[in-house]
Amino acid sequence: MSEFQEKSPVLTREQLTADVVRLTLHCPRIAAAAKPGQFVMVRAGETLDPLLRRPFSIHKVTAEGGLAVLFKVIGKGTRLLATAAPGSSLDVIGPLGRGFYPDKTGPHCLIGGGMGIAPLYFLAHQLLAAGSSHANPPVLLGAQTQAELMLLAQEFTELGYPVLTATDDGSLGHQGFVTDLLDALLTEVRQVYVCGPLPMMRTVAAKCRGAGVACQVSLETHMACGLGACLGCTFPASSGGYRHVCKDGPVFSAEEVAWSR
Numbered sequence: 001m002s003e004f005q006e007k008s009p010v011l012t013r014e015q016l017t018a019d020v021v022r023l024t025l026h027c028p029r030i031a032a033a034a035k036p037g038q039f040v041m042v043r044a045g046e047t048l049d050p051l052l053r054r055p056f057s058i059h060k061v062t063a064e065g066g067l068a069v070l071f072k073v074i075g076k077g078t079r080l081l082a083t084a085a086p087g088s089s090l091d092v093i094g095p096l097g098r099g100f101y102p103d104k105t106g107p108h109c110l111i112g113g114g115m116g117i118a119p120l121y122f123l124a125h126q127l128l129a130a131g132s133s134h135a136n137p138p139v140l141l142g143a144q145t146q147a148e149l150m151l152l153a154q155e156f157t158e159l160g161y162p163v164l165t166a167t168d169d170g171s172l173g174h175q176g177f178v179t180d181l182l183d184a185l186l187t188e189v190r191q192v193y194v195c196g197p198l199p200m201m202r203t204v205a206a207k208c209r210g211a212g213v214a215c216q217v218s219l220e221t222h223m224a225c226g227l228g229a230c231l232g233c234t235f236p237a238s239s240g241g242y243r244h245v246c247k248d249g250p251v252f253s254a255e256e257v258a259w260s261r
């Protein structure tokens with residue numbers, strides 16, 4: 001797998017909510033090599049503080065070399081990145097990791113929670129581009145409030161996917177967990193792809209196992225290097241031992257994960 005380091009001009013900056021930002025960067029070599037589910041490591045600023053790059057899923061790519069990341073501001077790195085203005089540049093390494101294994105035969109169901117929605121847009125786009133002609137069940141999207149979901153849900157709809165939403169406060173769609181929406185679909189899907197908070201993915205994995213449906217999960221851990229060099233991103237595997245999220249993943253079969261350890 002090829003990875004590149006590119007000084008990437010910021011093409012656009014969109015403020016989706018008070019604390020969710022989407023940056024589109026120009027990094028043509030990374031964008032051309034990227035697969036859905038892979039990620040990039042972005043240096044947050046020009047100085048050595050913060051020292052470590054921050055990992056972000058590849059949210060979208062364009063034929064013109066654009067690559068979008070969608071993120072929530074939670075600490076120093078994302079606070080700095082959120083101020084990146086069009087015309088400025090960010091240092092980006094990628095594409096990194098192993099992404100989703102697209103199964104174009106479908107029907108497939110994509111489930112995203114919070115910023116876990118980010119890699120699923122790229123996947124949805126590529127599944128269609130790869131010729132998945134199946135009448136797909138809805139994409140299931142969950143977030144705390146309507147504000148976080150509105151634009152993203154609309155973009156999946158524009159791709160041609162039906163969308164069902166769930167919010168914690170009931171401001172859009174089902175009030176409650178996005179995983180509640182999966183039960184009614186399990187009899188008709190062959191493959192589930194999920195990215196979001198760990199408890200959500202654990203629930204989806206258990207439901208899929210119960211129904212005999214294949215499930216791929218995209219895991220998130222703290223990452224220092226993103227390159228397999230620091231051992232900072234391990235999680236316990238069902239077969240014993242540990243796996244690196246940055247090198248062996250971030251996408252795994254749900255069966256590979258020791259959910260209870």
Ligand SMILES: Cc1cc2nc3c(=O)[nH]c(=O)nc-3n(C[C@H](O)[C@H](O)[C@H](O)COP(=O)(O)OP(=O)(O)OC[C@H]3O[C@@H](n4cnc5c(N)ncnc54)[C@H](O)[C@@H]3O)c2cc1C
Binds near residue numbers: 039055057058075219
């Ligand atoms: C493969 C991968 C893909 C990711 N994709 C996205 C994405 O598309 N959009 C997005 O918004 N975020 C994504 N993340 C998470 C993102 O990398 C972190 O939110 C970011 O690094 C936080 O940096 P910070 O400097 O703002 O916060 P920090 O100051 O580093 O941390 C602030 C607080 O958040 C906690 N924290 C930091 N990183 C994580 C993490 N990975 N998991 C749990 N808690 C954490 C810290 O412990 C601390 O309490 C991804 C992470 C990984 C590993």
Ligand code: FES
Binds near residue numbers: 224225226231232233
């Ligand atoms: S982040 Fe360093 S080994 Fe995975």
